[in-house]
Amino acid sequence: xxxxxxxxxxxxxxxxxxxxxxxxxxxxxxxxxxxxxxxxxxxxxxxxxxxxxxxxxxxxxxxxxxxxxxxxxxxxxxxxxxxxxxxxxxxxxxxxxxxxxxxxxxxxxxxxxxxxxxxxxxxxxxxxxxxxxxxxxxxxxxxxxxxxxxxxxxxxxxxxxxxxxxxxxxxxxxxxxxxxxxxxxxxxxxxxxxxxxxxxxxxxxxxxxxxxxxxxxxxxxxxxxxxxxxxxxxxxxxxxxxxxxxxxxxxxxxxxxxxxxxxxxxxxxxxxxxxxxxxxxxxxxxxxxxxxxxxxxxxxxxx
DNA sequence: CGACTTTGACCTGCGC
DNA sequence: GCGCAGGTCAAAGTCG
Numbered sequence: 001x002x003x004x005x006x007x008x009x010x011x012x013x014x015x016x017x018x019x020x021x022x023x024x025x026x027x028x029x030x031x032x033x034x035x036x037x038x039x040x041x042x043x044x045x046x047x048x049x050x051x052x053x054x055x056x057x058x059x060x061x062x063x064x065x066x067x068x069x070x071x072x073x074x075x076x077x078x079x080x081x082x083x084x085x086x087x088x089x090x091x092x093x094x095x096x097x098x099x100x101x102x103x104x105x106x107x108x109x110x111x112x113x114x115x116x117x118x119x120x121x122x123x124x125x126x127x128x129x130x131x132x133x134x135x136x137x138x139x140x141x142x143x144x145x146x147x148x149x150x151x152x153x154x155x156x157x158x159x160x161x162x163x164x165x166x167x168x169x170x171x172x173x174x175x176x177x178x179x180x181x182x183x184x185x186x187x188x189x190x191x192x193x194x195x196x197x198x199x200x201x202x203x204x205x206x207x208x209x210x211x212x213x214x215x216x217x218x219x220x221x222x223x224x225x226x227x228x229x230x231x232x233x234x235x236x237x238x239x240x241x242x243x244x245x246x247x248x249x250x251x252x253x254x255x256x257x258x259x260x261x262x263x264x265x266x267x268x269x270x271x272x273x274x275x276x277x278x279x280x281x282x283x284x285x286x287x288x289x290x291x292x293x294x295x296x297x298x299x300x301x302x303x
Numbered sequence: 304c305g306a307c308t309t310t311g312a313c314c315t316g317c318g319c
Numbered sequence: 320g321c322g323c324a325g326g327t328c329a330a331a332g333t334c335g
Contacts, residue, residue, distance in 0.1 A: 162308085163307075163309085164327070166310075167325065167326070176326095178326070182307090
């Protein structure tokens with residue numbers, strides 16, 4: 001596909017902002033580039049026939065992103081596999097409008113004391129006598145990742161984060177940091193690590209969606225970029241997706257948008273990717289890829 | 304003193 | 320069942 005067809009992922013091609021660079025393939029599935037190009041840019045596609053898709057889309061008003069399939073052979077990610085537990089028969093979304101389970105709910109709350117942020121882990125004094133309960137299978141919230149070229153590990157995104165862990169990553173000289181939103185009612189987490197291939201690239205993975213406003217940015221200030229983006233994330237009705245209403249926007253993009261707004265040294269967005277089926281990604285090279293391997297298909301990384 | 308970071312220990316899932 | 324690696328907890332330390 002020609003480079004001229006590449007579209008700014010935020011503005012849909014209506015901005016000349018040079019700081020946005022999306023690297024990847026582009027395959028459009030709609031005639032109206034303005035309405036569909038972003039979805040295509042990210043390899044997202046719709047599968048209206050999927051019950052899981054219908055459920056997520058209809059329940060999580062204004063929150064769901066398309067469920068990525070191998071559209072145009074670009075990104076083979078799938079939010080469903082990260083958020084749907086077949087055994088439990090539930091769909092996990094953290095939208096405050098939606099009653100849902102979450103990754104924090106993976107432990108049977110009827111048997112565990114402690115706050116939600118503890119993940120149900122008992123106090124250390126109780127660990128030794130902990131009786132292992134067979135709860136429902138772990139449910140992971142929808143995740144998305146983006147790569148930015150930045151000297152700063154932890155990009156300001158308008159939310160406040162508390163670091164709760166750091167781990168060395170196998171085959172990577174750079175540690176992975178774990179952050180949790182400081183809002184006690186918010187279960188959003190993010191992981192940050194540098195690419196071992198290119199240390200200048202920061203890979204940030206968000207899990208869940210904020211149930212509150214940003215700290216630094218009044219909610220009402222929606223730029224034309226976001227408005228444009230929101231329009232683009234609304235699928236053509238012909239594909240079975242209800243359009244986003246005027247007041248909704250893709251919340252999963254807020255951190256990214258805010259990051260760009262607030263960063264003094266503007267990071268360069270390299271790529272966005274949504275969650276995908278881990279089972280399908282556990283190839284032999286997965287171990288070497290860290291968050292990249294977790295979230296970003298190898299094909300796109302080499303763009 | 305509260306908020307936040309650091310860091311070792313522990314828990315859990317998965318592959319072999 | 321075992322070992323490994325990722326993820327999380329929580330006490331201790333740091334900072335404003």
